[in-house]
Amino acid sequence: MSPIPERRPEAREQDQLRRDTKVRNYSPQAFKFFMEQHVENVLKSHDQRLHRRYQLENEMTKVGLSEEAATQMRRMLHQKESNYIRLKRAKMDKLMFDKITTLGVGAFGEVTLVCKRDPKTLYAMKTLRKNDVIKRNQVAHVKAERDILAEADNEWVVKLYYSFQDRDNLYFVMDYVPGGDLMGLLIKLEILEESLARFYIAELVLAIESVHKIGFIHRDIKPDNILIDRDGHIKLTYFGLCTGFRWTHNSKYYQKDGSHARQDSIEVSSCNLDEHCRCEILKPLERRRNRERQRCLAHSLVGTPNYIAPEVLLRQGYSSVCDWWSVGVILFEMLVGHPPFYAHTPIETQQKVINWKSTLKIPSESKLSQDSKDLILRLLCGAEERLGVSGASEVKNHKFFASINMDGLRKQIAPFVPKIRYATDTSNFDPVDPDKLRNSDSEDLMRRLDSKMENGKHPEHAFFEFTFRRFFDDAGHPCPLPDPNSPVYV
Template sequence: MKTMLKSEMRKQGQLAHVKSERDVLAGSDSEWVVSLYYSFQDAHYLYLIMEFLPGGDLMTMLMRYDIFSEDITRFYMAECVLAIEVIHKLGYIHRDIKPDNILIDRKGHIKISDFGLSTGSHRTHDANYYRNLLEKLPSATPGVNADGTRNSINVDAIHLTISNRTQMQTWRKSRRLMAYSTVGTPDYIAPEIFIHTGYGQECDWWSMGAIMYECLVGFAPFASETPRETCNKILAWPETLHFPDDVHVSREAEDLIRRLLTSADQRLGRGGADEIKAHPFFAGVDWDSMREFQAPFVPRLQSITDTSYFPTEELANVPDRPEVSAANAAAADAHAARRADGESDQLAKENLPFIGYTFSRFDHLTRRNAL
């Protein structure tokens, strides 16, 4: 169950994204997208009831195994291609493709989740998107300050190699905690999202390229110790994207990553998923039968409610969700009193953006049984 505080959604300017998330989940009936069963609300919260995928997520797997072989990486990236293709065909941009949002089902196959930052592809991006990250950036142009002078970008802000697993795991744990924060993690965000010039569905393919790099190398391509440093490195990707000397990556894999981690107008996938499917790295992939193949990792479950594949150790450091304040509770009481007195209904006006949020995937079954 995912819960969202209405007042926070209004405060953060996330009303359009809340509706987009509900719509894409309700409108999808794909095996590559997590299933929404119900959505509903009360006076203060929005609720999404979704299917339980017991295998955890791709980030947990990366924390456990450090890196994947190219064959295993090919499997997960091929399934990601199919999942992202479904989202795009529905007319949406996910905008938050990252290992945390790639969930593993009971048979080891992936499904995409968390559409809280998704948007319809017909809309230009919201100026408030990733506002907390952008407001501290020196400029929107790589290496250029607001006054036009050059700044230095610390390419070596963090030194991560396959031989330094302790530092790699430290970065992963801090990145995981950042994912729970209101700021979020920018490690997989395409550069065009940061520079107010608009973007399209191709930004999701950049994210997949960053994930593929992490699967093969062991850390995100622009990993740094702070979100600001990461943003700077993403904006300066032509100078900061490199492959460590002590990591072997095939020519085909490196070529695909470089063709995804590039400018939007040159990025593979800008013309559709078929461009990526045709890349030599995916030679031999049977795109029509991916879910019929044995997954490289199949969770060993003790029961249908087994949660052992979900990380819990870092949750102790995650702040509690915002509670409904006494003022809001008092406002709700006053709202009931005003309705009794026939006065203006301010709370009703505030809830207008959430009209039509309720959804049940099984309504047709209920109606059929009633008949």
């Protein structure tokens, strides 16, 4: 056998240059972090594909399709699956979207109304600056938000179509819900008729139930995070504080000290939200398989003071029951005109919430019905006695909802339908303060300069497996932009 000829030094240098320019070196911890998420997502994709096939077979059996027609439907699904895999490989870029207007500006970025260039389609795009997300230790929250939006595929949650990233930013491309938010409606009407409040609270109960069913807690239910669609029905948005009790939703794994270096058997606290929880020690694969059955209590302090449950404020540990407290607060606010624990400062509000037994009072002048009072008091109480502790059915079966058909609620005509004059109408949202826009633009420039100087200082594994594309028809999109000459929406 001939010996392998020695390569010339120039060739070796070229190989090294190619490796340096095309392949990035990652630490073993980062590689492990990526692989654990990647394998989990591959298994999840396989399960979703099987589920779609099962759904198709079920529907074909129900309608009694002939074998020939059934075979054709299977071929169509197979082609869709193939196209979906191909589309998932295509790289997304913000230049594929044209900005129309800004809907809101926040601490980490902004939400804009955009139009996808091909085909012309309207979306709401949420842009988050990576540096700010990392500096404020919000990586785990962003990961949790991406996960629930990707997994939630129902009418009660704003639909995520794409998530992608570039060097500086993270992007969520979602449904544009043009009716504004519930807070805007409360500000406009001040107090809602009980029938209208009943409708919105019933829909909110169903929306929260859909979130809990897929293993998440919202943790920030408030009127600002409840959108109204063009038909007058609600959708939950902003899941920046939600959790699914997954290790990727734990902030400790995104710290700069490389604390993700776990061994075969994870530490006692590694699957929890902080060091105070204690769950059974499981190997990673066992943990993945059993995570739906194993739920520990969260201890992180999150939420908005007016709507946050007392057990959360006291860090006593809490579960999905904390979301039902928020429902009680919102119902009170709808019928009375202000939150039950309103105060001039957040600290005073928190004290009122903690001492709810003495501070919760329903004004007699509000003339609430007995059923609405009873529901409020059974939601604004201790976690162990609260309605919803045994599931959403407890809340749905309350006599306050006796006149509501929960099963067909979304198909009913809503009692209030927002006015939408044309496809890109944003009049139902609060106008963005021009100073905020200017400040955001100038700060964004400074942050881009900072990110060039600080390149590589943030955790290298922070945004692995962030990219997402929803399964739908090849050119299927939620809201095609109509022809300029088409009739306006009324």
